[in-house]
Structure formats: C-alpha cells, structure tokens
Amino acid sequence: MSAIIVLATRNKGKIEELNGMLSEHGIVVKGLDDYPECPEIEEDGETFEQNAIKKAETVSKLLGLPALADDSGLEVDALDGQPGVYSARFAGLNATDRDNIEKLIALMSATPVDARQARFRCALAFAAPGQRTWTCSGSCEGEIVLAPRGHEGFGYDPIFYLPERDLTMAQLTEREKNKISHRGEAVRKFVTELPRLL
Numbered sequence: 001m002s003a004i005i006v007l008a009t010r011n012k013g014k015i016e017e018l019n020g021m022l023s024e025h026g027i028v029v030k031g032l033d034d035y036p037e038c039p040e041i042e043e044d045g046e047t048f049e050q051n052a053i054k055k056a057e058t059v060s061k062l063l064g065l066p067a068l069a070d071d072s073g074l075e076v077d078a079l080d081g082q083p084g085v086y087s088a089r090f091a092g093l094n095a096t097d098r099d100n101i102e103k104l105i106a107l108m109s110a111t112p113v114d115a116r117q118a119r120f121r122c123a124l125a126f127a128a129p130g131q132r133t134w135t136c137s138g139s140c141e142g143e144i145v146l147a148p149r150g151h152e153g154f155g156y157d158p159i160f161y162l163p164e165r166d167l168t169m170a171q172l173t174e175r176e177k178n179k180i181s182h183r184g185e186a187v188r189k190f191v192t193e194l195p196r197l198l
C-alpha cells in the first residue's frame with residue numbers, strides 16, 4: 001500500500017522527520033511547497049491541538065485530500081510555559097531559529113542550572129473529506145542549556161539538553177531523535193490508527 005498525505009506545513013524539518021517515520025508504512029508526505037495554492041494559515045489557537053486541527057482541516061477542505069498537521073513547541077517551566085504556541089514567532093513574526101534561540105538564552109541566563117526544565121510538545125491532527133478529525137499528542141522532557149551544541153534537527157534543538165544522554169537534541173541523528181522526540185511519540189500513535197484513518 002502506498003498513499004500520499006499532505007502535511008499542512010512549510011517547515012522542512014517537520015517534513016523530513018515525518019517522511020523518515022512514515023515512509024516505512026507506505027506513506028509519502030508532501031509539504032505545502034507542493035501546493036502553492038494553499039495560503040498561510042493564521043495560528044490563533046490557545047493550544048497546540050487547536051492549531052493542529054485548524055491547519056489540517058483548512059488544507060484538507062481546500063485540496064479535497066487527507067491532510068495531517070503538526071503543531072508543536074517548547075514549554076519552559078521557569079518561563080511559565082513560554083514560548084508554547086508562540087515558539088515559531090517567539091522573537092517576532094519573521095524570527096529565524098537563531099533569533100528565537102538567542103532570545104530564550106537571554107531570558108534564561110539568570111535562571112539557576114537546576115531550574116531549567118523544559119519540554120517539547122507535539123499535537124498531530126488528521127483531517128480527511130467526510131471524516132471526523134482525529135488528534136493525538138506527544139511530549140519529550142529535557143533542560144535548556146545556554147551554549148548551543150549540534151547541527152542536526154531544527155528549531156530549539158541545539159539548546160534542548162537530554163540529561164540521560166548528555167547530548168542536545170541537535171546532536172542526535174534524525175533516527176535517534178525520532179525514537180525519543182515529542183513528534184516521534186505522536187507519530188507512533190498515528191501509525192497505530194492508520195488502517196482505520198486511511
């Protein structure tokens with residue numbers, strides 16, 4: 001079996017990771033760069049789940065195809081859960097990963113090392129014509145470090161430290177990241193539902 005699922009994103013890191021996990025299940029994930037007619041979708045939800053549902057349903061309706069969406073971000077305990085749903089635009093609307101990392105490092109520099117707990121969260125939503133939208137989520141615990149390390153992954157990975165590995169997320173290969181990440185956990189739940197959803 002082989003199926004195409006549109007992933008409602010232009011984030012290349014997400015497309016790469018989702019393809020890495022779903023290709024062995026006969027699924028090819030295509031991002032929105034393959035569907036230039038899809039407009040930017042305003043992410044105005046209060047939760048990752050609300051944003052994921054909005055992105056998946058908007059794209060599925062517009063294209064008349066099954067669509068998966070990932071809304072994800074970083075929650076830092078010392079910042080009361082920030083940047084949360086604002087993770088992509090933490091340092092402003094057109095912020096780069098580097099801008100966001102620099103802002104977070106500046107905000108965390110006064111926080112003691114033993115109070116830098118954080119987690120990545122990922123909500124997935126799957127919408128298809130005539131079907132009820134399905135959602136699931138995953139999370140991954142870690143700590144913020146002030147010195148970025150590693151070049152793999154994307155986003156906040158270089159400052160997301162995994163104490164049990166003594167590595168940042170950006171020092172893991174894509175395959176290793178997928179085994180432990182918030183997105184990996186959510187995708188494994190999606191995979192168990194695939195026979196019912198597709």
Ligand SMILES: O=P(O)(O)OP(=O)(O)OP(=O)(O)OC[C@H]1O[C@@H](n2cnc3c(O)ncnc32)[C@H](O)[C@@H]1O
Nearest residue numbers: 009010011070071072073074087088154155156157
């Ligand atoms: O909304 P789409 O188009 O999917 O792409 P986006 O980059 O705007 O994605 P989000 O709105 O879900 O924002 C998620 C941000 O959280 C961060 N993030 C999410 N998953 C991450 C991961 O696995 N590693 C590092 N940072 C991550 C990263 O900065 C993302 O830009």
Ligand SMILES: [Mg+2]
Nearest residue numbers: 043071072088
């Ligand atoms: Mg976004």
